[in-house]
Amino acid sequence: MPEGVPLVELRNMSVSFGGVHAVNDVTVDLYPGEIVGLVGGNGAGKSTLIKTLSGAQKPDSGEIFIDGKPVAIHSPMDAKNLGVETIYQTLALADNIDAPANVFLGRELMTPVRTLDDSAMEDATRKVMKRLNPRFDNFKVAVESLSGGQRQSVAIAKAVQFNARILIMDEPTAALGPAETEVVRGLMRQLKEEGIGIFLISHDIHDVFDLADRISVMLQGKLVGTVNKADVTMDEVLAMIIIGKLPEEVTETELEQLRG
Amino acid sequence: MTRLSTAPPAQGEVEEGSRRGLLKALEIDLRVFGMVIALVVIVIGFGFLTDGRFLQPVNMVNLAVQSVSVAVIATGMTMIIVSRNIDLSVGSIVGVVGMIYAVLMARVLPDLLGFDHPLLWVIALAAGLGLGALIGGVQGYIVAYIGVPSFVVTLGGLLIFRGATWLVTRGVTISPVDPTFQLLGGGPRGSIGGPASWVVGGLSCLAIVALLASGRRQRVRFGFPLRPMWAEALIGTVSSLAVLGLVWLFNSYKWPPALAERHAAETGVAIPPGGLAAGIPWPVVLLLAVTLVMSFVATRRRFGRYVFAIGGNPEASELAGINTKRTVMKTFILIGLLCAISSAVATARLDGATLDLGEGYELYVIAASVIGGTSFAGGIGTIPGAVLGALVMSSLAYGLSFMGLSSPIQDIFAGIVLIIAVAFDTINRRRKT
Numbered sequence: 001m002p003e004g005v006p007l008v009e010l011r012n013m014s015v016s017f018g019g020v021h022a023v024n025d026v027t028v029d030l031y032p033g034e035i036v037g038l039v040g041g042n043g044a045g046k047s048t049l050i051k052t053l054s055g056a057q058k059p060d061s062g063e064i065f066i067d068g069k070p071v072a073i074h075s076p077m078d079a080k081n082l083g084v085e086t087i088y089q090t091l092a093l094a095d096n097i098d099a100p101a102n103v104f105l106g107r108e109l110m111t112p113v114r115t116l117d118d119s120a121m122e123d124a125t126r127k128v129m130k131r132l133n134p135r136f137d138n139f140k141v142a143v144e145s146l147s148g149g150q151r152q153s154v155a156i157a158k159a160v161q162f163n164a165r166i167l168i169m170d171e172p173t174a175a176l177g178p179a180e181t182e183v184v185r186g187l188m189r190q191l192k193e194e195g196i197g198i199f200l201i202s203h204d205i206h207d208v209f210d211l212a213d214r215i216s217v218m219l220q221g222k223l224v225g226t227v228n229k230a231d232v233t234m235d236e237v238l239a240m241i242i243i244g245k246l247p248e249e250v251t252e253t254e255l256e257q258l259r260g
Numbered sequence: 261m262t263r264l265s266t267a268p269p270a271q272g273e274v275e276e277g278s279r280r281g282l283l284k285a286l287e288i289d290l291r292v293f294g295m296v297i298a299l300v301v302i303v304i305g306f307g308f309l310t311d312g313r314f315l316q317p318v319n320m321v322n323l324a325v326q327s328v329s330v331a332v333i334a335t336g337m338t339m340i341i342v343s344r345n346i347d348l349s350v351g352s353i354v355g356v357v358g359m360i361y362a363v364l365m366a367r368v369l370p371d372l373l374g375f376d377h378p379l380l381w382v383i384a385l386a387a388g389l390g391l392g393a394l395i396g397g398v399q400g401y402i403v404a405y406i407g408v409p410s411f412v413v414t415l416g417g418l419l420i421f422r423g424a425t426w427l428v429t430r431g432v433t434i435s436p437v438d439p440t441f442q443l444l445g446g447g448p449r450g451s452i453g454g455p456a457s458w459v460v461g462g463l464s465c466l467a468i469v470a471l472l473a474s475g476r477r478q479r480v481r482f483g484f485p486l487r488p489m490w491a492e493a494l495i496g497t498v499s500s501l502a503v504l505g506l507v508w509l510f511n512s513y514k515w516p517p518a519l520a521e522r523h524a525a526e527t528g529v530a531i532p533p534g535g536l537a538a539g540i541p542w543p544v545v546l547l548l549a550v551t552l553v554m555s556f557v558a559t560r561r562r563f564g565r566y567v568f569a570i571g572g573n574p575e576a577s578e579l580a581g582i583n584t585k586r587t588v589m590k591t592f593i594l595i596g597l598l599c600a601i602s603s604a605v606a607t608a609r610l611d612g613a614t615l616d617l618g619e620g621y622e623l624y625v626i627a628a629s630v631i632g633g634t635s636f637a638g639g640i641g642t643i644p645g646a647v648l649g650a651l652v653m654s655s656l657a658y659g660l661s662f663m664g665l666s667s668p669i670q671d672i673f674a675g676i677v678l679i680i681a682v683a684f685d686t687i688n689r690r691r692k693t
Contacts, residue, residue, distance in 0.1 A: 054579075056579060075581065076578075076579050076580070076581045077581035080581065086579070088576075088579065092573070092575065092576035092579050092580070093573065093576055094568070094569040094570075094572030094573040094576050094577060094639070095572050095573060095639070096568060096571065096572035096639035096640055097565070097568055097569060097572060097639075101565060101569070105565075105569055105576070105577070105580040105582070106577075106580035106581040106582050107580075107581070108562055108565065110562070114561075115556075115560040115561060116559075116560055116561065116562065116565060119478040119479065119481065119482050119484070120482070122482065122484065123482040123484075
């Protein structure tokens with residue numbers, strides 16, 4: 001377990017939709033320069049949990065701490081102002097506008113006479129892209145004409161442009177081919193080096209094992225547990241995901257059955 | 261990182277670079293460029309069919325003035341459709357606001373202030389604009405905040421405001437309007453005159469050069485790729501010549517001799533040998549101003565950017581922290597204001613308000629916007645495109661009626677053009693992806 005004050009901590013979060021506990025008393029945390037994988041089956045509640053941090057979902061109860069201090073997040077803008085940036089599964093790009101307009105959407109740079117400063121936005125986007133994806137060269141076309149990997153670069157640029165300290169990535173490689181997946185993995189390692197904390201939500205256990213430092217597993221809205229990747233095997237994590245048992249509880253027969 | 265490759269550029273881009281080299285260097289919006297060509301072809305085509313009579317200045321001026329009412333609203337309709345909504349109530353808003361203009365100027369205000377009060381038209385115009393904005397605001401609120409589909413809300417509005425138009429006067433036509441207000445309707449008296457037209461033309465040329473220069477300066481400031489100098493010069497020259505050509509056209513439209521003499525006697529201007537030039541009609545000046553302001557709002561302001569973003573991906577816009585509800589409501593307030601402006605022009609041209617003022621506008625306005633390249637899927641459309649769309653529609657209608665074809669035949673042609681324009685667009689977009 002890492003030492004010191006966590007960058008972000010979600011403490012005792014609960015969200016319910018009409019009597020169904022989508023998230024039930026879950027506590028997770030994240031340290032600077034760390035990637036925490038958040039895994040679980042469909043409907044396990046991982047996306048809902050993370051939306052309470054990104055400001056897209058109001059929790060019924062629970063607290064959020066950033067740098068050990070309690071914070072109030074009521075809207076996506078609140079989260080962004082606290083350095084929390086989210087890259088959504090569906091990319092959350094407006095397909096009909098260009099990359100700089102997407103990167104700065106909702107936070108446009110303005111000229112002194114209150115008009116859009118498109119040149120300044122393009123310049124800043126070119127700079128951040130030089131760091132993320134140096135081959136990216138389509139700054140003037142609608143993002144719908146870009147490849148999946150390029151679009152993902154735009155989505156990531158959108159997050160890191162504003163000095164994000166906490167990054168939430170929801171299935172960042174789900175829509176990508178193998179080469180593009182590798183680009184995004186490289187990006188994530190690079191951001192981690194820069195001291196950014198990343199919550200990685202993924203179905204792909206290989207993705208998580210490749211990238212994460214710790215893994216938090218959810219099942220039916222509850223946290224099964226959080227483990228250090230170095231201490232567990234992939235089968236043990238699968239057992240957590242599917243039958244909700246921690247590595248120390250699970251029996252050899254159950255693991256055999258899972259390998260099936 | 262460096263050893264990893266991203267996807268190669270799409271093949272289409274590479275081809276385009278060589279095949280469309282000239283247009284690419286010019287960085288012209290192909291869609292708008294195509295519309296201008298289509299418009300010129302239509303006008304010249306009618307010129308051929310009528311042995312040139314169609315091309316007489318008086319016809320060109322009438323055509324331009326006729327398109328103003330639809331074109332003004334079409335700029336707003338483009339923003340509405342871009343944000344994935346629709347407004348079917350525009351014609352009825354034009355009707356009810358027009359009735360208010362006429363009642364205020366012909367009945368209410370003269371009783372209060374006297375017939376010759378100089379502020380008569382100002383008060384009436386302010387009241388009409390306020391009413392337009394209010395109607396738009398209420399409909400926009402119901403669409404954005406309560407979540408009733410805009411098709412339903414504005415279909416209701418279409419019925420409500422047409423009914424309200426009748427209620428204001430129990431169906432009686434109201435006339436006349438204030439003489440100053442009448443200027444908005446065009447005609448020789450409602451034009452700005454020859455010298456002022458050349459001034460407007462000259463200023464427009466300066467503005468074109470200034471825009472090109474400031475664009476280039478911006479790109480130099482950040483070291484972005486520049487358009488070649490010859491391309492800048494070509495664009496500047498061609499646009500300026502086009503502007504001056506239009507001014508020349510408007511100035512070749514002369515006052516009828518009898519009217520000119522009376523006007524000369526009243527104002528003390530001398531009549532030149534070739535006749536007194538009427539110049540650019542006020543409604544056309546108004547349309548120019550609306551087009552400029554709306555283009556500015558659509559492309560240079562946050563609001564415009566948000567309208568397009570909402571049309572492209574409403575969820576993404578919400579997650580980006582955009583107040584999407586307020587933005588949608590604002591688009592309806594805007595089109596309400598534009599309806600009031602359009603209604604002022606229509607009322608001024610008629611010198612009063614009739615019960616059917618603005619009837620059927622919704623269809624012409626939507627058609628103009630769509631012919632101008634606005635996509636019903638949302639997110640795509642331009643203001644100059646919508647204005648050109650209105651001009652294409654009205655030049656067709658004017659040309660056909662000039663050739664003596666009846667209004668049902670004009671409708672058939674308008675319908676065919678609408679479908680062809682959208683089919684053309686659809687095929688074009690499919691080829692691109």
